[in-house]
Amino acid sequence: MPFWLYILCFVLGAYLVISILLYFLQDYLMFKPEKLPKDFQFHYENQETEEYNIETRDGATINGLRFKAKNPKGLVFYLKGNSKSIRGWGKFAVDFTRHGYDVLMVDYRGFGKSTGRRTQKAIKRDLQVIYNKVKENVHEKYIILYGRSLGSGFAAKLASMNNPRMLILDAPYYSLSKVAKRYLPFMPLSLLIKFPMPTNKWLKYVKCPIHIIHGTDDRLIPYKTSVKLSKIQPKLTTLHTIIGGGHKNLNTFESYHKILTEIITTKPKEVNLEGSSINLRHSTKRINA
Secondary structure (H helix, E strand, O other), X not given: OOHHHHHHHHHHHHHHHHHHHHHHHHHHHHOEEOEOOOOXXXXXXXXXXXXXXXXXXXXXXXXXXXXXXXXXXXXXXXXXXXXXXXXXXXXXXXXXHOOOEEEEEEOOOOOEOOOOXXXXXXXXXXXXXXXXXXXXXXXXXXXXXXXXXXHHHXXXXXXXXXXXXXXXXXXXXXXXXXXXXXXXXXXXXXXXXXXXXXXXXXXXXXOOOEEEEEEOOOOOOOHHHHHHHHOOOOOOEEEEEEOOOOOOOHHHOHHHHHXXXXXXXXXXXXXXXXXXXXXXXXXXXXXXX
């Protein structure tokens, strides 16, 4: 056998092995869950919480917490990122309870106290079941969907299937396939990835106001991702920029809290464009000196 054929067989074999490993190990690469014992007791200073356990039709248990505000004016369904559990994520509920909103956080399958086999379809189904239960007590016009990083895709999907008051995406991705392609440009990801999470496609069907918050120094999910997402439904979307913000530190910026406050406490107003410059265009004629 010619030497070049040995090389070709080696390269193809290595490519096949990497593809197989990527397919079976991607769950471990993509998700960083923290598991909690069933008897774990959640505690947060100055926060009133109520714990929930929801049984799914396939026998899984989805565990969640509701952070309660006094005389709540609505509820924020907070969909977290890909790491740890709501034990740690719960501390961010204060950013909403202090403005008079209840906050609901849940752990995805395999996170915290939640159980069940983790698939994109199963998680989407779980979240819709939970959303339906929320609607039994809270009208949709008082529900805000907030998706952070990984949760931004699930939040976009929920918003596309329902009618919440608004959708807030924090450091969202265009699709997880696109994110993966940055690191593995030569792999057939369309065939391998189990969680493609096409946020861009789901946003097309969202009917409520969309707010996107992103830092300019995000090295995991580039800021330009949110610029692209904001162009999918420009009439419904507002892009909020955190100058110097990274992927995990937006909450440390005063501008983030100012933006979040303005989003959730201000009622949307109709802009009267009559008499404005909206229809004026700059002249394209050259002016000769």
